[in-house]
Amino acid sequence: xxxxxxxxxxxxxxxxxxxxxxxxxxxxxxxxxxxxxxxxxxxxxxxxxxxxxxxxxxxxxxxxxxxxxxxxxxxxxxxxxxxxxxxxxxxxxxxxxxxxxxxxxxxxxxxxxxxxxxxxxxxxxxxx
Numbered sequence: 001x002x003x004x005x006x007x008x009x010x011x012x013x014x015x016x017x018x019x020x021x022x023x024x025x026x027x028x029x030x031x032x033x034x035x036x037x038x039x040x041x042x043x044x045x046x047x048x049x050x051x052x053x054x055x056x057x058x059x060x061x062x063x064x065x066x067x068x069x070x071x072x073x074x075x076x077x078x079x080x081x082x083x084x085x086x087x088x089x090x091x092x093x094x095x096x097x098x099x100x101x102x103x104x105x106x107x108x109x110x111x112x113x114x115x116x117x118x119x120x121x122x123x124x125x126x127x128x
Contacts, residue, residue: 001064002015003073005073005074006076016064018064019039022038023036023039023060024039025057027061027064029076030076036050036056037049
């Protein structure tokens with residue numbers, strides 16, 4: 001069993017998971033969807049087979065939900081101040097303004113003539 005009730009800085013969504021034999025069920029709290037993977041034939045979790053196995057999804061979800069209750073897992077709750085349009089605006093800003101700026105900045109670090117300024121992470125220029 002796994003319980004990951006928050007967003008991750010690498011794109012993870014609030015979710016809980018469990019394995020049963022070769023099957024892995026992932027429940028996403030934000031929209032309530034379930035994904036099911038047969039890890040014997042799909043170790044990379046590329047083909048969700050939940051629609052082809054509804055009885056297995058139901059049984060595994062029951063087991064997962066029981067486990068979450070038994071361990072007293074804190075479950076995520078909707079944010080009453082969430083505004084979808086604001087999220088879309090923020091994502092657009094990140095993709096079209098912030099990421100290109102960071103990509104250029106990181107590319108500059110690879111320039112053979114690049115040197116940190118005096119206050120760049122309190123680093124010192126080392127002369128070899």
